[in-house]
Amino acid sequence: MGKYYFPQNFWWGSAASGPQTEGRVSKDGKGESIWDHWYSQEPEKFFNQIGPEKTSEVYTKYLEDIQLMKETGHNTFRTSIQWSRLIPNGIGEINQQAVTFYNHYFDELIRNGIEPFVNLYHFDMPMILQINGGWLNRETVDAYVNYTKVCFELFGDRVKKWFTHNEPIVPVEGGYLYQFHYPNEVNLKHAVQVAFHEMLSSAKAIEAYHEMNLDGEIGIILNLTPSYPRDEKNAADVKAASIADAFFNRSFLDPSVKGCYPKDLIEIIQDLKLIPEMSEDDLSTIKNNTVDILGINYYQPRRIKAKEIPVDHEKSPMPDDFFDNYQMPGRKMNPYRGWEIYEKGIYDILTNLRQNYNNVRCYISENGMGVENEERFINEDGMIEDDYRIEFVKDHLRFVHQAIQEGSNVQGYHMWTCMDNWSWLNAYKNRYGFIAVDLKKDAKRTIKKSGHWFKEMTTNNGFAD
Numbered sequence: 001m002g003k004y005y006f007p008q009n010f011w012w013g014s015a016a017s018g019p020q021t022e023g024r025v026s027k028d029g030k031g032e033s034i035w036d037h038w039y040s041q042e043p044e045k046f047f048n049q050i051g052p053e054k055t056s057e058v059y060t061k062y063l064e065d066i067q068l069m070k071e072t073g074h075n076t077f078r079t080s081i082q083w084s085r086l087i088p089n090g091i092g093e094i095n096q097q098a099v100t101f102y103n104h105y106f107d108e109l110i111r112n113g114i115e116p117f118v119n120l121y122h123f124d125m126p127m128i129l130q131i132n133g134g135w136l137n138r139e140t141v142d143a144y145v146n147y148t149k150v151c152f153e154l155f156g157d158r159v160k161k162w163f164t165h166n167e168p169i170v171p172v173e174g175g176y177l178y179q180f181h182y183p184n185e186v187n188l189k190h191a192v193q194v195a196f197h198e199m200l201s202s203a204k205a206i207e208a209y210h211e212m213n214l215d216g217e218i219g220i221i222l223n224l225t226p227s228y229p230r231d232e233k234n235a236a237d238v239k240a241a242s243i244a245d246a247f248f249n250r251s252f253l254d255p256s257v258k259g260c261y262p263k264d265l266i267e268i269i270q271d272l273k274l275i276p277e278m279s280e281d282d283l284s285t286i287k288n289n290t291v292d293i294l295g296i297n298y299y300q301p302r303r304i305k306a307k308e309i310p311v312d313h314e315k316s317p318m319p320d321d322f323f324d325n326y327q328m329p330g331r332k333m334n335p336y337r338g339w340e341i342y343e344k345g346i347y348d349i350l351t352n353l354r355q356n357y358n359n360v361r362c363y364i365s366e367n368g369m370g371v372e373n374e375e376r377f378i379n380e381d382g383m384i385e386d387d388y389r390i391e392f393v394k395d396h397l398r399f400v401h402q403a404i405q406e407g408s409n410v411q412g413y414h415m416w417t418c419m420d421n422w423s424w425l426n427a428y429k430n431r432y433g434f435i436a437v438d439l440k441k442d443a444k445r446t447i448k449k450s451g452h453w454f455k456e457m458t459t460n461n462g463f464a465d
């Protein structure tokens, strides 16, 4: 029998984001984000043509939702402020209705013993800034830093855990390489510039926060996808995996935690003649403003083999010119999302951070399993019996526990997500929540079996089996 109990004051909870949960009501003063805009232009791109205007209606239902968080054993919860809600034009006037909403939301969480963790950017560029280039434009960095200062001033007396970005590599991949975010380009030069500006904006927001002496912590949330070579004894596979790791993990992990970019990545970008534009002191800003804490989102590993057919980088270079993805025979899959489930990956990430990143203070900020058509599992009491989700969490927690035994500095575990929410182009296809949301019945909430299990598990601060 195994026993998996966690350190005192471990953070148990879940994560969500503003754009995926809040929804819009008429005259709420919110400006358009790139998602509102994209949906208005090309609704057919979104699963079942469901757009971001309704989502799970947290804007009006947050009081009820916070009670459900309590019932599902949360002591912490992450969401994000929507930049386009707080400052509808990206810069300038503040929307007072947004201030009221976020004040009430955060106060109510605190009153109920749930510490709010607040992220400042979750893929949701205000459209008005995107028109002028979004993260491609240096001025967006200044606008963002100004927005973050407004947030710190308004909410920093109560919010003590801040995050500058969620998964900053994803807008790079989605918007500028693989076409699943607006503006839907394929352009590595732009991708590199966007990544650099996001990173710089993070360092500058950290600098601004520390200057304000608000007695809290600030960090970044990264989706770390460990890169495993097909064959560890094959040097070409190992090299290819290491390049994928440089592009997709170390591109943000190293500057965020160590304050500098990895050498191998710089060399590749230099060879491709794609070094981004920067000002003289940008690199020292990044060097001097590393994170207090790191959030780790973990869903799947990346399996890599050496490139089978060499490509000519001169034409239209892509990260994938340097490696091929590899489908490991016998891998365990989540067929709905098409992602491999590899629980040990979470341990490998934590071990890597312990050994190579000075054991940075961290927590698991997202982990989860999106499943389609969960109504199949509704029992006679109207509850979804999602035993697979319970198994998924336990299987990952065993490895988190092992990492802690070996000295990892991991402080908590957040599930993606609290209640079913809107997942970008996938809209409501795959459901991730501890709590079901019935879109046909006015977004009615019902706790799933996993939510009840989570309450019991977090009350015991772990589990035995």
Ligand code: BGP
Binding pocket: 017, 020, 166, 167, 170, 223, 297, 337, 366, 370, 416, 422, 423, 424, 426, 430
């Ligand atoms: C993460 C994002 C979330 C969330 C989650 C699930 O990458 O931070 O916003 O969406 O993945 O993924 P998806 O919604 O693509 O199924």
